[in-house]
């Protein structure tokens with residue numbers, strides 16, 4: 001919808017009205033078309049201003065409409081009609097002008113923005129391109145290189161940057177609509193021909209072919225198989241090389257291909273999934289909208305290793321007062337230096353002052369007595385963490401929330417060490433903690449909705465995408481990673497190489513294959529956990545590494561590497577070899593190939609030819625199967641939670657929507673059938689046994705992913 005008012009006698013003001021972001025729904029488009037006609041037909045009206053209600057210009061096309069039958073006036077002719085208008089049209093941009101919203105503004109003859117406004121063409125993040133003329137008008141207005149940057153990254157730019165590009169004509173700190181109205185009155189008699197961007201020539205640098213070649217290469221490298229960024233480059237190239245009308249035709253063709261691609265569907269699903277995780281719920285029935293968080297003003301971090309340092313930086317950068325505690329003097333000094341460096345570099349990038357004064361360092365746990373919330377980030381050792389929680393419970397105010405940055409230990413056991421177990425939750429950050437977007441907020445059986453709501457809100461304030469999950473070994477992310485890693489090792493035993501497995505996974509779209517990722521994280525981390533679990537040791541009777549544990553297949557390959565002190569990048573050797581310890585360039589290692597051959601010979605394993613399909617199916621479907629178990633157990637409330645965790649925490653390619661969305665795309669019956677096939681071939685691998693929930697979903701006719709929660713509810717109510 002849109003509203004029309006006449007202001008200052010001669011200006012027609014069209015206000016977009018479609019909360020929350022004034023998206024261009026069919027009703028809004030119809031409103032704009034009708035009200036533009038009205039403004040143009042009223043003789044008293046000499047100019048027009050378009051704005052949005054509630055301080056938001058426009059969030060772009062209504063993404064909810066993409067899935068269904070499009071109705072209402074189409075965007076392109078609507079924007080053309082504005083550009084062709086005989087009276088000046090001024091866009092008054094407050095808040096945001098994104099996607100179709102900016103394309104609408106580009107159709108106007110002038111753009112006035114508030115200094116706090118942000119603009120951008122983020123269609124690429126939804127698997128699309130700026131297909132309402134944006135890919136053709138933007139390069140004509142701000143030049144090819146800047147347009148390529150904005151369109152291929154989808155980044156939002158500040159009003160100041162937009163002014164520098166020439167994307168807006170003026171910025172103001174005052175009431176933008178009033179300024180735009182005055183501006184509109186001033187330009188009433190100005191000729192409009194020079195203001196219609198579609199008539200501009202597209203100014204190209206002399207070496208335009210080289211520029212496009214370079215940009216295309218760089219986009220292909222970073223796209224990890226996503227097609228929209230490539231189509232964006234092609235569309236801008238059309239603007240640079242073709243007359244406007246032909247460029248528009250090319251834009252239309254490219255958009256049509258993207259629209260029908262599975263990738264756009266996946267990315268649009270993911271857009272809503274990111275928002276859905278904020279509406280968390282617990283099996284007890286507690287929910288985001290009925291559980292109020294308590295404000296946190298002062299927080300503490302205990303343990304300043306890699307994780308503790310990152311968490312401290314994230315908190316300080318978001319404006320929290322932080323007490324940072326490290327009991328070892330030498331470690332404390334090193335941490336202080338490292339944290340200050342991180343804060344200074346971050347502040348320089350963002351053009352702000354570093355938040356050094358937000359942090360008070362100390363060696364004594366007593367110094368956290370008055371904080372509202374503590375995040376414990378000591379070494380991943382249950383006995384040590386228990387001790388810290390006992391101390392915290394004795395030292396802190398009774399109302400202090402006690403959180404553990406564990407990556408998989410039992411939150412309940414920690415809660416039991418405290419006076420107020422209902423105030424204990426897990427806050428599982430991902431390294432580097434000041435950079436990675438994901439936060440798993442883990443509730444145990446005793447955690448109160450208040451504690452979950454407070455941790456979720458804190459996560460939001462420090463810029464994380466927070467997902468509330470239940471308490472189990474590894475929570476959601478690391479629990480699903482286990483069968484994935486396990487299959488990768490089994491594939492090596494059966495004849496694959498780390499290079500081949502990684503290549504297949506990287507072609508699928510992971511930033512790193514499983515072995516390169518393990519080398520980066522350090523192989524010793526998992527080894528210590530397996531030793532604590534009694535897995536990484538030789539068979540007690542033969543003294544030999546065993547391939548069977550508690551009746552299940554087990555691969556000791558990772559343990560054998562660690563026994564050779566091959567811990568990955570940090571030691572210069574792991575699944576790959578590196579030029580020197582700490583180097584990141586992984587090279588195939590002939591030693592490892594010989595080691596695998598000898599290992600297979602020792603265990604009488606006959607290597608067979610493993611193809612792409614087998615690598616993908618075994619690694620991904622076993623992980624997805626665990627995802628169904630997690631849903632069945634109520635550890636994650638819905639498939640969106642799992643998908644968001646995997647995209648933000650484990651580099652799952654976003655254009656494939658996340659593992660559960662991917663399963664729906666492949667077809668649940670196919671996933672089930674392949675799991676059955678592999679389980680039959682490997683009956684000693686329980687993670688390949690199809691989960692009952694997966695069977696139930698297939699038996700219910702494989703409903704769309706948005707309907708899974710209903711089936712899950714039914715399955716869980718029968719348990």
Ligand SMILES: CCC/C=C/C(=O)SCCNC(=O)CCNC(=O)[C@H](O)C(C)(C)COP(=O)([O-])OP(=O)([O-])OC[C@H]1O[C@@H](n2cnc3c(N)ncnc32)[C@H](O)[C@@H]1OP(=O)([O-])[O-]
Pocket residue numbers: 020021023059060061062063064075096098099100101122123126128129130131132272275276
């Ligand atoms: C045809 C080809 C040409 C054109 C293509 C396009 O324009 S493509 C589009 C290009 N545009 C974009 O890509 C912009 C996408 N939007 C954003 O980036 C952000 O939402 C924001 C920066 C606008 C506001 O951030 P924030 O943190 O303040 O708030 P928030 O993120 O929590 O959202 C609040 C609510 O608004 C909802 N909603 C938002 N936008 C849309 C929409 N366009 N549509 C529908 N709904 C939308 C959102 O789902 C949520 O609903 P919920 O969960 O409450 O029911």
